[in-house]
Amino acid sequence: MIELELADKTHDEARQGEALIIDAPQRGNARKLYIESYGCQMNFADSEIVASILGDNGFETTGDYKEADLVFINTCSIRENAEQRVRNRLSQFGVEKRRNPKLIVGVLGCMAERLKSKFLDEEKLVDMVVGPDAYRDLPQLISQVEDGQKAINVLLSREETYADISPVRLNGxxxxxxxxxxxxxxxxxxxxxxxxxxxxxxxxxxxxxxxxxxxxxxxxxxxxxxxxxxxxxxxxxxxxxxxxxxxxxxxxxxxxxxxxxxxxxxxxxxxxxxxxxxxxxxxxxxxxxxxxNYIHLPVQSGNSRVLELMNRTYTREWYMNRVDAIRSIIPDCAISTDIIAGFCTETEAEHEETLSMMDYVGYDFAFTFSYSERPGTLAARKLVDDIPEEVKKRRLAEILVKAQQTSLYRLQQNVGKTLRILVEGTSKKSKTDYCGRNDQNAMVVFPATEEIKPGQYLNVLVERCTSATLLGRIVD
Structure with a gap:
């Protein structure tokens, strides 16, 4: 799975968080499109495809939904809290829609496909519901709404890849x-x-x-x-x-x-x-x-029985073999992962095997979640979500502590080394610093100079680190 609740910033930045608002420069008096993307990197990429399709049909993007003619939320169904956040956001857009009745509000992506007419009929939150394989149909669906009808297309395709569409690079x-x-x-x-x-x-x-x-x-x-x-x-x-x-x-x-x-x-x-x-x-x-030299390799659990219940189709030993291969072939490769705490019937001993797997691999970063049953999945149909919430929270807390320990250890190994950094821009915490990532995807912060421009490759000597960031200075 790819997950990034944009801004769930994937394993490039973070995985579940607030929405990413997609914006682009204004060019004129065209109709305005506003998009927020939740969930995975794929949703973000899909939003760029949507902007391209609608750009060819007279829409410009805007970063202010109050000036938009068309508002989309590109949604995620991976966890329940993501769905609730989308519903809350739609309620806010509903306030603007009462002020501007011509405003079209639509739901795109995974949540659109899964909930389908529920949004249109039961909750009456939106005018349009469009699944991830139906974005080419957007101009026709918009016309349908403008004619006073609700619009829906959530048909899945075996062929659609949008290969011929050049995405509009937004908010990048x-x-x-x-x-x-x-x-x-x-x-x-x-x-x-x-x-x-x-x-x-x-x-x-x-x-x-x-x-x-x-x-x-x-x-x-x-x-x-x-x-x-x-x-x-x-x-x-x-x-x-x-x-x-x-x-x-x-x-x-x-x-x-x-x-x-x-x-x-x-x-x-x-x-x-x-x-x-x-x-x-x-x-x-x-x-x-x-x-x-960076691989995101989700383990989900360190126990073979739980992995079988998850239908992951590998064992603890298989996963360790793949990690051994990575360490042997690419010795300095960074590895990140996804871990679910408290999956159905997980015992304390099986939870301990997940912790021991974290020690074995020494993850550079881990995206950790407590199990959340999703309607329609095999687990929801066949398994019992029988781990109490307080147990899930405690196990998740233990996984988080272990993840922080291994992440800090991996970062500390870079202190004293000179790393090649791709400069991405100004640091979020200081306008006098630049930031960029090394080959292993670690964030590096260093003092800015007038000569430095985003997009340059630089050598940075790492002098110290925090729990999440390397700090250093530019060297020749």
Whole structure:
């Protein structure tokens, strides 16, 4: 799973938080579009596709919903608190809609697909509900609402990848960008709604991915993140009646194709699945300096019985084998993870195995959650959510403490080292400092000078660290 409740800033920044408001420069007197995205990086990338489609139909984006003609929330169904936050936000938009009856309010994404007509009929919060495979239909759906009707399209597709649409890069820094390489998910993890809300897995034409990455680099971008619910299962095959007949491309080969664009274009990816990540992918990462030594490898639980209940299709031993391979092939690779506390029937001994797994791996970062039953999932249908909330909270707190310890230890190993940093911009805490990330995705803060510009690569000597940040100074 990819999760980023935008601003859930993924494993690049954080995973569940407030919404990301998508904004872009104004160009004239066109109709105004306002989008907020919650959930995963894929939702953020989808919002850029929506902005592109509607940009071709006369809409500009705005950062103020009060001046918008069209308001969208791009939603996430991964956890219950995300859904409640969306409902609260829709209520706020409802106040503006009473002031401006012509305002169109719509729900996009996973929550739209899962709840469908509930928003339109029962709660009467929105005018339009659009699933993640129906964004090309937006102009027609908007016209339908303008004619006085409610509009809905949540049909899932086995073919849609939006490969031919050039996303509008919104609210970005002009340095880093997302590229969707596939859509949907075939992994039926028992706790997850994604296969039901995003449909079956399908991979994008690799040439369109390379072309998008090349275009970004030509426009000054220095880093791209290749996105998929499970990037390691990326597999494209040329159609039998095409010039590419017989050609097949897997994820390792795609990584190499993008890396060869330029050594100055950094490549990241998200998310890997422990059952699918191969040594071929690891050797490809090791081969190219511009493929970042950072892998997000969700474990979810350190116990094999719980993993089987989760339908993760790997064991504790398999996961440890993959970690051993990473450490052997890419010795300085950073590893982050997702962990669920208090899954159905989890015992104290099984919880302790999760803690021991954290010690074994020494995660650079962990995104941790207590189990939240999602309607429609296999776990909701077949398993009993029998762990008391106070036990879930206590186990989650213990996991958090362990995560902070391992994260701090990993950061401390960088003190005294000189790291190559891609400057992203001014530090959030100080306008006199710049910030950027190293190859392992650690945030580095250092004093700004007039000569430094975002998008530059710099060498920074790390002098100290906090629990989440490296601090240093520029060196030659």
């Amino acid at each position: 820094n002009g340095i880093t960008a997302f590229i969707s390489i596939m859509r949907g998910c075939d992994n039926m993890c028992s706790f997850c709604v994604v296969p039901f809300t995003r449909g079956r897995e399908r991979s994008r034409d690799p040439q369109s991915i390379v072309a998008e990455a090349q275009d970004l680099f030509d426009r000054g971008y220095k880093e791209v993140t290749l996105l998929g619910q499970n990037v390691d299962s990326y597999k494209w095959k040329g159609a039998d009646d095409s010039e590419a007949a017989g050609i097949q491309v897997n994820f390792a080969q795609l990584l190499e194709m993008v890396a060869l664009i330029s050594p100055d274009l950094r490549i990241r990816f998200s998310t890997s699945h422990p059952k699918d990540i191969t040594d071929e992918v690891l050797y490809t990462i090791a081969k190219y300096d511009n493929i970042c």
